[in-house]
Amino acid sequence: MKTKQIIAFILSLVMCFFLIACGTTEEQTDRVDELVENETLAGSQTDSTDTDIGNKTQESDQTEMAEENSDSEQQEVSGISEGQVFDLENGTVMLNSGYEMPILGIGTFRLSGSEAENSVYWALRDGYRLIDTARIYGNEADVGRGIQRAIEEGFVTREEIFVTTKMWTDDFDNGAEAINASLERLGLDYIDLMILHHSQPSNDVGAYQAMEQAVSEGKLRSIGLSNYYTPEDFDRLVNATSITPALLQNETHPYHQSMEMKEHLRQYGTVMESWFPLGGRGNTQTLFNDEVISGIAQAHGKTSAQIILRWHLQAGNIAIPGSSNADHIQENFEIFDFELTDEEMEQMTGLDRNERFAGY
Numbered sequence: 377m378k379t380k381q382i383i384a385f386i387l388s389l390v391m392c393f394f395l396i397a398c399g400t401t402e403e404q405t406d407r408v409d410e411l412v413e414n415e416t417l418a419g420s421q422t423d424s425t426d427t428d429i430g431n432k433t434q435e436s437d438q439t440e441m442a443e444e445n446s447d448s449e450q451q452e453v454s455g456i457s458e459g460q461v462f463d464l465e466n467g468t469v470m471l472n473s474g475y476e477m478p479i480l481g482i483g484t485f486r487l488s489g490s491e492a493e494n495s496v497y498w499a500l501r502d503g504y505r506l507i508d509t510a511r512i513y514g515n516e517a518d519v520g521r522g523i524q525r526a527i528e529e530g531f532v533t534r535e536e537i538f539v540t541t542k543m544w545t546d547d548f549d550n551g552a553e554a555i556n557a558s559l560e561r562l563g564l565d566y567i568d569l570m571i572l573h574h575s576q577p578s579n580d581v582g583a584y585q586a587m588e589q590a591v592s593e594g595k596l597r598s599i600g601l602s603n604y605y606t607p608e609d610f611d612r613l614v615n616a617t618s619i620t621p622a623l624l625q626n627e628t629h630p631y632h633q634s635m636e637m638k639e640h641l642r643q644y645g646t647v648m649e650s651w652f653p654l655g656g657r658g659n660t661q662t663l664f665n666d667e668v669i670s671g672i673a674q675a676h677g678k679t680s681a682q683i684i685l686r687w688h689l690q691a692g693n694i695a696i697p698g699s700s701n702a703d704h705i706q707e708n709f710e711i712f713d714f715e716l717t718d719e720e721m722e723q724m725t726g727l728d729r730n731e732r733f734a735g736y
């Protein structure tokens with residue numbers, strides 16, 4: 377009886393194991409079915425998961441690449457910027473065209489006749505080597521005379537001067553002629569830098585290509601742009617042409633610091649040049665009387681104009697203040713004997729309000 381009981385117990389145990397095993401198998405089969413079904417149903421999901429993973433891998437590759445790129449970009453930028461970093465002792469910057477450019481110059485907007493001639497002459501006498509003019513200012517011939525006088529009096533040689541002029545939008549369809557006409561009015565056999573005066577999507581590419589052609593003919597040394605205010609507009613021109621612009625001249629001053637465009641230009645090694653560096657005629661007092669600017673001026677025993685101009689140079693902006701006043705011209709060049717501290721530079725950065733004075 378005892379043996380029978382033991383056998384029955386063993387048999388029931390075996391049955392139990394069998395049943396449990398069957399149940400488990402069914403359960404497992406169910407689960408497998410469920411999984412297969414789910415996978416089939418979610419085939420695309422699985423794919424997409426794979427893709428996601430693929431994407432992630434790609435993404436992480438890209439991130440790594442981006443990081444690497446940004447590293448190399450940093451290096452590149454610092455490579456470029458080593459060339460591009462403003463030499464504040466010599467007052468120059470190396471352009472991506474391979475030509476050295478002074479970082480402080482004289483602007484000639486609204487100056488004409490003897491006023492323009494004298495301003496250029498005084499500036500060259502005081503040590504300036506950069507002159508900014510434009511065909512639309514109607515003063516290229518006057519500027520040329522100022523240069524000629526300074527050369528004849530032995531202050532400078534042609535090679536020491538850097539002359540910028542601009543092609544006006546009406547001339548964009550006849551770029552080659554416009555370049556020859558500017559050369560003639562200036563009385564020069566080459567122009568250091570010519571820039572398109574304004575973005576004009578309908579025909580600025582052709583005008584830029586005319587400047588590229590003039591570079592190959594030795595008539596222009598460097599070429600660039602003016603009044604391109606968005607990265608997209610800048611890239612539109614860059615992508616359609618061959619020579620990377622050496623410079624972009626945009627309205628830039630403490631209330632409109634052009635940070636987005638400057639950041640965008642880094643990848644091209646293109647430098648920013650500020651027009652209206654002091655706010656422009658009629659607006660200068662707004663900047664001169666700004667409490668931060670006048671406070672810093674007081675601390676250094678300098679004028680507000682000098683503080684603003686020094687800020688431009690330390691911020692990496694070429695500045696071309698316009699003036700017909702001999703004293704102002706001299707004052708504006710006396711900014712190489714002091715330095716704004718990091719804190720002062722930060723205070724100046726804090727003034728940015730993305731506010732332009734010009735309505736164009």
Ligand SMILES: NC(=O)c1ccc[n+]([C@@H]2O[C@H](COP(=O)([O-])OP(=O)(O)OC[C@H]3O[C@@H](n4cnc5c(N)ncnc54)[C@H](OP(=O)(O)O)[C@@H]3O)[C@@H](O)[C@H]2O)c1
Nearest residue numbers: 483484485651652653654655656681697698699700701704
């Ligand atoms: N690409 C473009 O579309 C564009 C547009 C505008 C200008 N620009 C270029 O950028 C240059 C600079 O712009 P801007 O001349 O119009 O404006 P700006 O240089 O910002 O300001 C010129 C004004 O500042 C005064 N000024 C200069 N130095 C001074 C000082 N130390 N103390 C007190 N006042 C002083 C001048 O008067 P005084 O004559 O009495 O000194 C003039 O009224 C132009 O001359 C031109 O070459 C280009």
